[in-house]
Amino acid sequence: MSKKVAIIKGDGVGPELAESAMKVVKASGASIEFLPCEGGAEWWEKNGGSTLIPEASWKLMDESDAVFKGPTTTPGGAGSPRSVAVSIRQRYDLYANVRPIKTYAGTPAPLGAVDFVCVREGTEGLYFGEEVKLTDDVYIAIRKITRPACKRIAKYAFEEATRRGWKSVVAIHKSNILKKTCGTFLEECESVSKDYPNVELEEYHIDNIAQQLVKNPTIFNNKVLMSTNLFMDVISEECSALVGSIGLIYSANIGDDYAMFEPAHGSAPKYKGMDKVNPVATVLAAAWMLDYLGDKKRSQAIFSATEKVIAEGKKVTYDMGGAAKSSEMVEEIIKNL
Secondary structure (H helix, E strand, O other), X not given: OOEEEEEEOOOOOHHXXXXXXXXXXXXXXXXXXXXXXXXXXXXXXXXXOXXXXXXXXXXXXXXXXXXXXXXXXXXXXXXXXXXXXXXXXHHHOOOEEEEEEEOOOOOOOOOOOOEEEEEEEOXXXXXXXXXXXXXXXEEEEOOEOOHHHHHHHHHHHHHHHHHHOOOEEEEEEOOOOOOOHHHHHHHHHHHHHOOOOOOEEEEEEHHHHHXXXXXXXXXXXXXXXXXXXXXXXXXXXXXXXXXXXXHHOEEEEEOOOOEEEEEOOOOOHXXXXXXXXXXXXXHHHHHHHHHHOOOHHHHHHHHHHHHHHHHHOOOOOHHHOOOOOHHHHHHHHHHOO
């Protein structure tokens, strides 16, 4: 039975990368009906309004089994709409933002080969998005932390470790300073850990782990790193540098009954139309989506073909030391399916 996927092609290089992902999915033989949706800064600049996502797109997403999102641009400044990703996470309660960090054969490992997963709470924290003007000179941002949200992200992290057969979850916080918000997060992590006696809970302050990820990142191999929204947004970006290119990093936003998949990188508008940007993150995000939708065989076929192309190093993009166009690398992946 065909699955329906709402696809937001995005801004900048997003549309060309999204087309590549759809091409690979179709070549794999997967039974997916893609439903194109408008959304992003380029749509908003033409149409205006208080949102980057029109109502027609929400309707298509409501009718779909999952969302696939190409990179989108988020306008800055007071009064501009919240990002496409945050809007979708909050509407569908996609509380687990998951980003695998893995060194591929044939790619640089500047600080050693790594293999771990970053899990980020995706619905609250500072990205709750509430800021208050107290005076003309004083503004505050609200960091919303709730016990239920902390508990379920901790549970997701321990379940992820269990699924992978890993023995450790690393909780990242700053409870010595943020005693109530980070303190609550840590209390819930410790409470959940009691239900997983075979998985150890490690604790790191945010500033310490930022240092350790540069000094000795391999100590986190086969572990799940978990934190609140802003902390893990920053840390997962640092982790992406450990594999040589953020163009290799795919991610998912997962809730109890819905999910959105996307590359971890931005829309790179300066490269729009140049057929230059690394397609791997977008292609593997689509492969992961197939796994989520129950087509594990074709998902694994795309992962295997992509890893083979990377390892051979003949048809790879500039950021991986090659000279291939983005479309040429996609064609090579399809050849290896």
